[in-house]
Amino acid sequence: MKKLIFAVAAASTMLATPALADTNWQGKTYGQDAWGVYQVSSNVTSFCKFGTDNSGGEGVNGTSDTSFMGGAQEADGRFSLNIQNTSDDTVQAANATYNIAYAVCNSPFTMQLSSTNGGLQSSQTTSDGAFIENVPYDVKFTFDGNHANSKSSDIAGGFQTVTSVDEARAGAASVQVLVNPRDKLLLEGSYSDTLQARLSPNLGA
């Protein structure tokens, strides 16, 4: 009999515990609940954008600025490189960097580059191999810690995907153009190219 009494007392204690823990609702019961269930959603489209706070800078034998096409508003600009060694008239080292203060890709994306001429193309021609008609250059395209480096000859003829990034990123970007010295003579006139750097969202990613 002592064991039975003890067991009943213990059971009473356990039953009482939940009620003590929730005294505000003690004694209330509820009937049939009414439910409303809502699926709430908002769609965000993929995009990559360059900001408008952009600027040129001064490098070695070269500068960059925003005085081209859409200018800073479109992250467009111009590189002016002095590639002629005035001592021997060969190609000398030159570089400059264009700074994009802010860019965003809100989905995985690729970093792409394109060069119209595959290098700095002279407006003149010659059959003499001592001269160089197309001066190749290197491109270093960076965006929020990601890098897309390429040679101008590798990005000729349309956009080439240099780097794929598997997540959204936001931050600063830059484009640097570097010409290396060469033992070639330069033709009179201008050497030019159109370089394009692009961030392209992976649609459906």
Place this chain on the structure above:
Amino acid sequence: MHWCGVRRVAAMVAFACVAFACPGTVGAASIPDNLSSSLSYKVIGTITPSCAVSQPTSDVQVVGLQNPSSDAVQSTDTDLTFTVSCTAPVKVSMSSAKGGLKTDGTTSDRDFASTVDYKATLDMPGASDALECRSDQMVNGGAGCTKQLPNPAFEGDGRIRIHTAAASDLLLAGTYNDTVTLTISPQLAGDGQGEGNE
């Protein structure tokens, strides 16, 4: 031993004494004088108080979550409408499946928000701002977002207003979504009315 001498035995035992001679009993068996020729029962029926909710749509779009200029979160208000009919005071709760508008997209870049918090405000007919909770309070089945309302009954249109505040966070491509559940429980019995978010 005197079987019939026990007055509080059940009726069946008393009848047994009639059918069979009880040892030590002399003459005809006596019939209890408290027997009745009819029985009466008290029958109580309870009609359960109930609530009904109908909603015009269960799929609601949050329009303009992304600021077209900055691509960051902008302020929005989205109404989840319903019609309710309750015959008793109720306890209401709002729950969120994800604790905010959440996308499956991820990034290690903290400039982006994979979850957009919101504030949910419940308007019941005759009881504006009946309950207000942040989305992160509405997880776990709405246990942190519930309130007992003193109104004796409800009849009419109501809404849950979902408000997102402007923020500097960028939005990831894709769909931000959540499932919001409104539960209205009519009270059957109990004393007093609850206060605040329980």
